[in-house]
Amino acid sequence: MRNRVFGRILWILSASLLALAALHAPAAQAERLKDLASWQGVRGNQLIGYGLIVGLDGTGDQTSQAPFTGQSLQSMLGQMGIQLPQGTNLQLKNVAAVMVTAQLPAFSQPGQQIDVTVSSLGNAKSLRGGTLLLTPLKGADGEVYAVAQGNVIVGGAGASANGSRVQINHLSAGRVPGGATVERAVPTPLLSGEFMQLELNQSDFSTARTVAERINQVFGEGTATALDGRVLRVKAPREPNARIGFLADLEGLDITRGTPAAKVIINARTGSVVMNQSVTLGPAAVAHGNLSVTITTTPLVSQPSAFSNGQTVQAERSDIAIRQDPGQLNLVGPAAKLEDVVKALNALGATAQDLIIILQAMKAAGALKAELEVI
Structure with a gap:
């Protein structure tokens, strides 16, 4: 009888300690899989180009200090059939040379509009009120993927008089919303092959194992395999419509992972x-x-x-x-x-x-x- 009471006391103490440990244990976090990982090959691509902005109110490049602006203008006029006399030195203040950059999103198709950013390359004081002329945008392979043109929006203002000058924000850079038209699509391996690679945003072996177990629990054993602490191989349907639906369901999975590493x-x-x-x-x-x-x-x-x-x-x-x-x-x-x-x-x-x-x-x-x- 005494042993039975003693054993019951030990059981109650053990249960209390376990409950206390559970209260003080760090709470697990449930996150969507799309917030933890991305698909290999599904990414944006950087585009870059060189162009001219015209129509500035005397705030453009000083061509004596930025000779490439005058050379670019002469080359552009020559392509339009306008030949300037030899030795012509253009002294224009309403033109500025700029670098044009853009981000080509994944799955972009010809005809889609994307935003571009223009940044002064010379010594222009302001790009406010200017118009970007037709500028080809190239990728890392040297191919043209988009063409940009449009009115530049600068989020700033400035004024000067009698030697005093006031400026708010930065006037040497601006944006052209929807200023570029996609001319070429970037091929993606999303719909090719039997397997796809799922890449975690941060390398973590425990998270990789948890994600693989969760995918196999919902979609069947053998669907996902953790290759290392960052990459998982996922078996997906071959039919395009079924594969898109499978990926949509996969991204919506709730993944409960442990507390992240202290940093x-x-x-x-x-x-x-x-x-x-x-x-x-x-x-x-x-x-x-x-x-x-x-x-x-x-x-x-x-x-x-x-x-x-x-x-x-x-x-x-x-x-x-x-x-x-x-x-x-x-x-x-x-x-x-x-x-x-x-x-x-x-x-x-x-x-x-x-x-x-x-x-x-x-x-x-x-x-x-x-x-x-x-x-």
């Missing part, structure tokens, strides 16, 4: 620090102090005595003061949640730049339980 991203140029919810801190002691140097300059004037034939001399006196605040030893951690990590680091009173140094030191000391990436 802290630091931008050393801007001082930005971003961390995900998996970051934790171990117990650590941090001393943080500031060293400030203050330089004060006071103007001095030396006035000579009357009838001394001396000259008034102006000088400066500089006072330099160095102050170092005492660095207090602060106890940080252990912290199990992101909000606890933020509170612990904010308690140090550090700026963003100081926080970068503190995090790097804590990582070296083994107190920061995360991958530190500096960009």
Whole structure:
């Protein structure tokens, strides 16, 4: 009887511990497969071209400093049958040479309109009010995939008078919405072959295994196979209509994956620090102090005595003061949640730049339980 009661107590304690662990375990995240991966070969392509913008209000290139603008204009006029006298030096201020770029989306077909971006190549002051002339856009293989032309929209303004100038935003770049027409389609291997490659956005063996198991659970065993931590091979129907429907259903699958790897991203140029919810801190002691140097300059004037034939001399006196605040030893951690990590680091009173140094030191000391990436 005593053994039975003792066993029941042990069972209750075990169940309580398991429930407590479940409460403190990180919550799983359910995401759509289309947010976690993409299909191999289904991507956009970059296009680039060189063109001319005309119709500017005296804000174009100074052809004496940007000779390629005048050469391009002469070449364009020659193609239209207009021959300029030899040695003609064009001094136009309403023309600007630009680089034209665009993104050709996947499955684009001839006749589709896409947006283009124009950026000044010379010394034009503003592209506002200009018109982009017919510009072929080429891909990495040198073939023309689109042709651009249209009015340029610049999201800025500026004015100058009597030596004063005011400018809002950037005037040397703009966009032409729907300014390019697709002339050639890019072939895609989406509907060819029995198998397709599904590529995860981030390499993770556990996520690859979870995705493969989920696909096989819904569409049958053997449908998906994880080749490595990033690529999965998926068996798809051969008939085009059935394959498109299969891919649509596949992208809508909810994938429940574990907590992502702990990572802290630091931008050393801007001082930005971003961390995900998996970051934790171990117990650590941090001393943080500031060293400030203050330089004060006071103007001095030396006035000579009357009838001394001396000259008034102006000088400066500089006072330099160095102050170092005492660095207090602060106890940080252990912290199990992101909000606890933020509170612990904010308690140090550090700026963003100081926080970068503190995090790097804590990582070296083994107190920061995360991958530190500096960009």
